[in-house]
Amino acid sequence: MYAVIDCNNFYVSCERVFQPHLKKRPVVVLSNNDGCIISRSDEVKRMGVKMGSPAFEYHDLFDKENVHIFSPNFPLYADLSSRVMRTISALSQRLEVYSIDEAFIDFSNFSTTLIEKQCILLKKLIQKNIGIPVSIGVGTTMTLAKAANEVAKKNERFAGVCLIKNNTERDKYLVTLKVDDIWGIGAGLRAFLNAHGIYNAYKLAQAPDLWVKQYMTISGLKTVWELRGRKCHDLTSEHVAKKSIISSRTFGRPVTIYRELVESVSTYAARAAEKLREEGEVASFVSLSIRTNLHSSSQKHYYNTLTESLSHETDYSPTIISSAVQILKKIYRRGYQYKKACVSLHELSSKDIQQQHLFYSHEKRQKEDRTMKAVDLINFEFGSGTIEFASQGKRPGWKGNAVKRTPRYTTKWNELLEVS
């Protein structure tokens, strides 16, 4: 048996921890730049506000309904997430942290009665210790656990915990779930399945293997098998090395000046390199893409991307920054209003098993390592951005602003004082 623990409306719930008066009140959290809606309270969901939709479309509704709006406060969410995960890990050895607000645990060799007791206890514990409401779903495969979780969320009588104990229960619940409520079925497959008369998860589970394989690839077939109770996925508990690292941001305003693009690209490259060092990896390739506003119909569009190999595997920020800026030089075109840049690193490998390089001495590498260590340490101790590279610019006008960000209550002493 697997259980999946999912924090309800996670970012909204995090804000409510420090502003309890917002319980039962409509709340949304927006993306960077206050662009999209990325978390909604139940009250807002009931108003028909769609996940990921642009915030400006709901300006009037939010005004009228007195919706509380927040800019994202990711340091806070990350910290509360780690506290939730710590509480869960106390209960189970085998745990996979699947995302910031979700974890799987392995309940093999437990009786269903015991599992149910443990889940109810865990839900209470997380609520009491951290103040975050969660839903828990249990099933014989990870996909069925996720389905049970959906059932628990949709139906109040479960009080947040739903176990699929046998095939009869499984079929009964699957009938109530739409195909795209199922893990692995998105909008594209929903449209396809609906066009073939398949609307609920039960019907999907009945679809013939060959047909599923042909039209939904092997991943779709695994989903179907898991719905029937045949195990195809298992927990990945140990740390999995990342295959790519991305740093990208939409600008606070359209950018036309080349120097400003250099500043933003340098900043994203520096951040990507920093993440790379956190992972203990080195990169072989740097990619950069830049684009104008996709949604604007009044201006001319431009998008371009280019990947270049580094002369040697590295995690040294100056090397990665200058590579990204070199690419920018090649793909930049005058006369466009740029809205976004994205730096990504590829062909990552572990720093420990780095290869020797003919034109890149051991001494040079050690010196670079010491420099980066110092930079990272300063930024960790005194806050990120304390020390930056010159090409990142002094007073960036292209950065977005998050006006409605709440204090980082749990990770910054000075911001804790802002709690009134």
Place this chain on the structure above:
DNA sequence: TCTGGGGTCCTAGGACCC
């Protein structure tokens, strides 16, 4: 006026090999 950020996996098709 205003539309996020960060990832993974799979497939088709082309290039190439013998």
Place this chain on the structure above:
DNA sequence: TCTGGGGTCCTAGGACCC
């Protein structure tokens, strides 16, 4: 008239997840 068979590797694009 009539043009093989079997394989690998790479990439772009599309699907999905949160």
